[in-house]
Amino acid sequence: MIYTSHAVKIITIIIPTWNHAQFLEKAVCSVLAQTSHLLEILVCDDGSTDDSEQVVRGIGDSRIRWNAEMRGGRPTLPRNRGIRESRGERIAFLDNYDEWFHKKLAKPLRCYRDLQQGDYP
Template sequence: MPSYNSAKTVEHAIQSVLTQTYQDLELVIIDDCSNDETCRIVEKITDTRIRLIRLSQNGGSAVARNTGMEAATGRYIAFLDSDDSWYPEKLARQHAFMTTNKIGFSFTAYYRNEPNGKKRLVPAPAEMTYKKLLRNTIIGCLTVMIDRTIVGHFTMPNIRTRQDTATWLAILKTGIHAYGLNEGLAYYQVEANTLSANKTKMLQQTWKMYREQEKLNYIHTLYNFTGYVYQAIKKRVGGYA
């Protein structure tokens, strides 16, 4: 869990982890040089499964997540930002799904909490490949679980945005497939003033990811970009849950 000036939301996010029905877990929180009360709030929660790592300089969410993955001792890695949350059965349902089907990379459906107070369900397709994900935005970082004994060591590229999608693409490019559990098991909070809500910047960053991270030529970039835009619109205008 990367955190940066998340005093208003981090405790709720932490409690959504600690109240999981699957209790054999560790929560590594990486604070990216917050200047508010974030660290004090984390430190007052007395649970031995929590580890707080304070970075000496602000590096962004990719650096924070990579630091957390290096520190984590578990076989499975799951991601949650400090302003999002999980349903209590999220880890248990996903762990069972993965072990039963011998899956290395899974994700789930999730709810988008919109600034207007309504929520939308973002479904999880049954399977995603590298080519499919190039034209889609369907894998929510807060829903991903990865078995490191199957996928192996991985890190997120040190870019300011789209580092999660670039990571999934890098994993899928090796031939591993991602499998979706179509159950809404997490909440993603959409803030009106965040980068994810700034559509123009996200479009620019996605185009840049195709060209610089994936090294696609112009034609392939345009082809996948149009698919991405279509899927992004479809995700955002879908029916309310």
């Protein structure tokens, strides 16, 4: 039996949103403050009429992608759209009004990195 260690190449954090511009900057910045820099943040808007897009774009980090479509299924459709648009090997979700503690991703990513998988012929 051969054992190999796998490291996460990139993790996508999907943040579905609808008219929560007042919370978005804190939510996105809490992800950017994580100890892992192998992140893609995908903010999936469901037709906001406030300045959510300007808030997110104003953060100015290349790891953030804005994905907007017309309103229709909050938060289910934006979450599913985020999964389809994801470039990451792993996916996590963050609600647009929430914030992560500084090392939220550290333990799960360490566990995944240390995971030993068998290679069966």
